[in-house]
Amino acid sequence: MTFLTLESITKTFGNQTTIHGIDLAVERGEFVSFLGPSGCGKTTTLRMIAGFETPTSGTIKIDEKDVTDLRPNQRNIGMVFQAYALFPNMTVADNIAFGLKVAKKSSSEIAARVKEMLALIKLPDVGSRYPYQLSGGQQQRVALARALAIQPKILLLDEPLSALDAKIRISLREEIRAVQRALGITTIYVTHDQEEALSMSDRICVMNDGRIEQLGTPFEIYNYPKTRFVASFVGTLNILAGKVLDSTAGRIAIDDQEVVASTGLNGASAGDTLAVALRPEALSIGHANGGSNNLTGTIDEVHFLGSVVRIRVRFGDNVVSLDTFNRPHSAPPERGQPVTVNFTREDILVLDRPAI
Amino acid sequence: MKRPVIGPWIAIIIGVIYFLVPLIATFEFSLRMKRGVYSFEAYRVVFGDPNFQASFTYSAVIAIAAILFGILIVVPTAYIVQLKLPRLRPLVEFITLLPLVIPAIVLVFGYLRMYNSSSWIPLTNSVRGTDFLLTCAYVTLALPYMYRAVDTGLRAIDIRTLTEAAQSLGSSWPRILFQVILPNVRVAVLSGAFLTFAIVIGEFTMASLLNRPAFGPYLQLVGANRAYEPAALAIIAFIITWACMGLIQLFGGGRQNATRR
Amino acid sequence: MAETAAELARTRPRPVSLTWLGVVPFMLFALMFLIVPATLLMIGAFQDPQGNFTLQNIANLNQPTIIRAYQTSIAISAASAFGGALLGFGLAYAVALGHVPRWIRPTMMTFSGVASNFAGVPLAFAFMATLGRTGLVTALLTSIFGINIYRYGFNLLSFGGLTLTYLYFQIPLMILIMTPAIDGLKREWREASSILGASTWQYWRMIAFPILWPSLLGSFLLLFANAFGAIATAYALTGSSLNIITILLFAQIRGDVLHDPNLGYALALGMILITGLSNGAYIWLRSRSERWMR
Known part of the structure; x- marks a missing residue:
């Protein structure tokens, strides 16, 4: 059942339109990420759901109810901000209790709820401390507890981890997801970090330039990007210029070597140049697998990254990066060495626009 | 969230009326010296008054002396406290804030007790001595603002690196201070200087009680005896203050402020 | 280490x-x-003219004139500090958060820098030309509206008049101090409180005001001390007709009245005590209300 609906939302600031008609339906209990570069409109969209901005046109519905013109304090939404935004003049317990206090809950109910929330974020003993006495990660967990204390219908998170250290980011994103699952709360998560979006979300909404580029599960978004933008923004991608030889058979020439794609070529005709994408992890070197594609080139560069060795191979004007696992017993290839790169037909992603 | 902006506008309009009306009224009043017509007669009379010229010159000289003396005392101290003796910071800051706690009239009363003709240091015995005392009094008045301006200026530059660079080139201490540090905090020192000038030029209490022919007592005297000249003088004083603040802004001094009693 | x-x-x-x-x-x-x-001075307050210790000077402060002078000074300082704090805060709020055109703020700040320094004798002249018996506003009110404010009990050379005059430097001083403090309020605090269900009023009462409280209090006390030690404006405006403590002390130093230096020292001691106490109170209150700050 659809719980949160955005219907042809647009937003114009002055004479500049930043959101161009967004439609989105989020299921109850679903975790949806808005992923995109800064300025893509993801935060503006989130702020319209929260009520900090009013859409220029379109409707926002929560649980079948039109909330487009409601003020933020009438929407019953929980929100976590990038910079924590804890109230510095209140203890942790008072911060968590704030929403309950303004809702005029009884003090016994508030105390019980605060205790429950502190247990939920696994910080049972920090209630009497002030925000400045906590680490960034702890502050953000308190902010989460504060947002959830009012039992909101929807939880909004605006880049909640981007101010934190890499290690804490990873542990906290698991924790946020666990709490979200436990409560079954519908959640919108804004991030520019594809790894965060891929690891946490039920569905990802990739945004660019005020539009939704693609909406899908992390698996779909990563493996079957629909647009060139999605393909390049999510994951690392090798993009090569391919000349169409036979559209129906999917035959393409890259540096005069023929490869075959498993999909059709979007109606391109022979002689067209297409953008063809290959993921680094889909490529391997040195094998001659039957039925798969092979390209011969020379090794341009070898980057030893620890567990992974990243190798750049050149085919004429095209360069691809590929990853192989480090094997202690066999030395990595050397620069200038000729090499064959293998991949399957399914690994060729033909991007939507037949141009480069 | 659209909030109505009517409240802020009302505040601003009331503020503008309160602040502009006295200026307009004073200016209008200053033009009324000649019966029936607007004229700059009051200004002509003021500027032509030898007492105006003498007292203004006197105050300007004392102000410049106070500025130079103030720089000489404040800059080395602020520099050393920041670089070598951070332990002294609370004490020095406390001292520089004292002139805001002890009213000027009380301070000058203390000077009269300490430096009167029958004391150990009878500064008030001679005219030069009293001038020196008044200069020191003005340094004290301006101390909070001068110190804060210089301290902020020093914080903005990396004085440690500058000092070490100069030391490695074999500079002596006074050279470092006056040829390396001072030019780099010129902007801060200048804004402190203009602020001092604005505070000191029309100062009344101290000059009056030390019996010196300064601009402040002159203003008071004119106010007690004339009708239109005081309004002209008020406009002149406002323009001087505006010029000092304008110069501070011009030199990028930011938002300093001071109060004169 | x-x-x-x-x-x-x-x-x-x-x-x-x-x-x-x-x-x-x-x-x-x-x-x-x-x-x-x-x-x-403080030692002198406890000495007789021969230099012996005495409490007589302190006891001598207990005269109707002196008590009233202290009272009037405190009242004028408190009134002008309160008014200045209130109106200055309103204007600082207006320029910082009021959604007014952008050019208003720097204009207001520059003007405040000038006006907060435009005190002393010239300020008295300006208000005399405005609200004195022959002042422009007085005359305009009489001729246009037929209201003679002096007939309604207004007098520039009085408590109310002096307070109104002091506001001319008190309000700008408040604007200069409070605008950066209001800038320190993060937009996210307001948004967080709003999304948690709080009204604007609740935000100000429970978050913004407690956060600004130390700055507000500090500014009030600074404004108070600023007015309490002021003399030039009052003296130029009223001569010695207004009985405030600075004018009384001024006359005492000049030797016009009392003519008892040791009593003068006691007067000065009283002034130092009042400004010192208000600053001490500020430091104490601030340390209490800023437990949540580093």
């Missing part, structure tokens, strides 16, 4: 005495022109 400090001390012997020598002029100046003069 201790090891590195010790190491530093060993490898870099400093001419400590020379460093200390650098602050000697400042310290000497502070002693000669701040600390010793003030201390001498």
Whole structure:
């Protein structure tokens, strides 16, 4: 059942339109990420759901109810901000209790709820401390507890981890997801970090330039990007210029070597140049697998990254990066060495626009 | 969230009326010296008054002396406290804030007790001595603002690196201070200087009680005896203050402020 | 840590005495022109003309004129500080958060810098030309609306008039102090409180005001001390007709009235005590209300 609906939302600031008609339906209990570069409109969209901005046109519905013109304090939404935004003049317990206090809950109910929330974020003993006495990660967990204390219908998170250290980011994103699952709360998560979006979300909404580029599960978004933008923004991608030889058979020439794609070529005709994408992890070197594609080139560069060795191979004007696992017993290839790169037909992603 | 902006506008309009009306009224009043017509007669009379010229010159000289003396005392101290003796910071800051706690009239009363003709240091015995005392009094008045301006200026530059660079080139201490540090905090020192000038030029209490022919007592005297000249003088004083603040802004001094009693 | 400090001390012997020598002029100046003069006054308050210890000077403060002078001074200072704080805060709020055109803010700040320094004798002249008996506003009100404010009990040379005049430098001073403080309020605090269900009023009462409270209090007390020690404006406006403590002390120093230096010292001691206490109170209240700050 659809719980949160955005219907042809647009937003114009002055004479500049930043959101161009967004439609989105989020299921109850679903975790949806808005992923995109800064300025893509993801935060503006989130702020319209929260009520900090009013859409220029379109409707926002929560649980079948039109909330487009409601003020933020009438929407019953929980929100976590990038910079924590804890109230510095209140203890942790008072911060968590704030929403309950303004809702005029009884003090016994508030105390019980605060205790429950502190247990939920696994910080049972920090209630009497002030925000400045906590680490960034702890502050953000308190902010989460504060947002959830009012039992909101929807939880909004605006880049909640981007101010934190890499290690804490990873542990906290698991924790946020666990709490979200436990409560079954519908959640919108804004991030520019594809790894965060891929690891946490039920569905990802990739945004660019005020539009939704693609909406899908992390698996779909990563493996079957629909647009060139999605393909390049999510994951690392090798993009090569391919000349169409036979559209129906999917035959393409890259540096005069023929490869075959498993999909059709979007109606391109022979002689067209297409953008063809290959993921680094889909490529391997040195094998001659039957039925798969092979390209011969020379090794341009070898980057030893620890567990992974990243190798750049050149085919004429095209360069691809590929990853192989480090094997202690066999030395990595050397620069200038000729090499064959293998991949399957399914690994060729033909991007939507037949141009480069 | 659209909030109505009517409240802020009302505040601003009331503020503008309160602040502009006295200026307009004073200016209008200053033009009324000649019966029936607007004229700059009051200004002509003021500027032509030898007492105006003498007292203004006197105050300007004392102000410049106070500025130079103030720089000489404040800059080395602020520099050393920041670089070598951070332990002294609370004490020095406390001292520089004292002139805001002890009213000027009380301070000058203390000077009269300490430096009167029958004391150990009878500064008030001679005219030069009293001038020196008044200069020191003005340094004290301006101390909070001068110190804060210089301290902020020093914080903005990396004085440690500058000092070490100069030391490695074999500079002596006074050279470092006056040829390396001072030019780099010129902007801060200048804004402190203009602020001092604005505070000191029309100062009344101290000059009056030390019996010196300064601009402040002159203003008071004119106010007690004339009708239109005081309004002209008020406009002149406002323009001087505006010029000092304008110069501070011009030199990028930011938002300093001071109060004169 | 201790090891590195010790190491530093060993490898870099400093001419400590020379460093200390650098602050000697400042310290000497502070002693000669701040600390010793003030201390001498305070000692003098407890001495008779022969230099013996006495409490008589303090006891002598208990005269109707002196008590009333202190009362009037405190009342005018408190009123002008309160009014200045209130209106200054309103204007600071308006320029910082009021969604007014952008050019208003720098204009207001520059003007405040000028007006907060435009005090003393010229300010008195300006208000005389505005609201004095023949002032422009007085005349306009009489001729246009037929309201003679002086007939309704207004007098520039009175408590109300002086307070109104003092506001001319008190309000700008407040604007200069409070605008940066209001800028310190993060937009996210307002948004967080709003999304948690709080109204604007609740946000101000429970978050913004408690956060601004130390600055507000500090500014109020600074404004208070600013007005309490002021004399030039009042003296130029009223001569010695207004009985406030600074004018009384001024006359005492000039030898116009009382003519008892030791009583003068006691008057000065009282003034130092009042400004000192208000500053002490500020430091104490601030340390209490800022537990949540580093």
